[in-house]
Amino acid sequence: MTSCIFCDIISHKTPSYIIDENNEVMAILPKDMECFWHTLIIPKKHYENIFDISDDCLNSVSNFMRDLAIKYKKYLWATWINILNANWKDAQQTVFHLHFHLIPRFKDDKMDLWPKMEKYSWKQKVDLRKIRDKIMI
Numbered sequence: 081m082t083s084c085i086f087c088d089i090i091s092h093k094t095p096s097y098i099i100d101e102n103n104e105v106m107a108i109l110p111k112d113m114e115c116f117w118h119t120l121i122i123p124k125k126h127y128e129n130i131f132d133i134s135d136d137c138l139n140s141v142s143n144f145m146r147d148l149a150i151k152y153k154k155y156l157w158a159t160w161i162n163i164l165n166a167n168w169k170d171a172q173q174t175v176f177h178l179h180f181h182l183i184p185r186f187k188d189d190k191m192d193l194w195p196k197m198e199k200y201s202w203k204q205k206v207d208l209r210k211i212r213d214k215i216m217i
């Protein structure tokens with residue numbers, strides 16, 4: 081495996097500001113927080129993206145994120161939470177060790193994390209039923 085900044089942080093080769101951790105998951109504040117208390121949730125084992133992670137570890141990460149969000153609501157007085165994740169380059173993943181961005185939100189914080197996109201109607205171009213039938217198990 082090539083070098084990975086998150087593996088270096090998890091093994092304490094690279095210092096970071098650790099918020100919380102357990103045997104499988106670590107939460108840190110990135111060096112350059114995008115906003116107040118922007119937090120990265122990182123599985124301690126190296127998984128490149130959501131498609132690589134084991135079910136058990138994904139459950140641990142999910143529970144850890146939810147529990148941390150509850151603490152942020154209580155102790156940071158966050159009123160809302162955004163959880164962001166990118167998988168692969170085309171989805172703007174830049175560090176190829178699975179991670180989630182936990183963004184505490186506050187009333188009138190003026191952030192807009194929802195991308196402005198052209199609306200795509202399900203009536204356009206493609207018969208979505210054929211795709212849906214393939215997706216449904």
Ligand SMILES: [Zn+2]
Nearest residue numbers: 084087126177
């Ligand atoms: Zn890694």
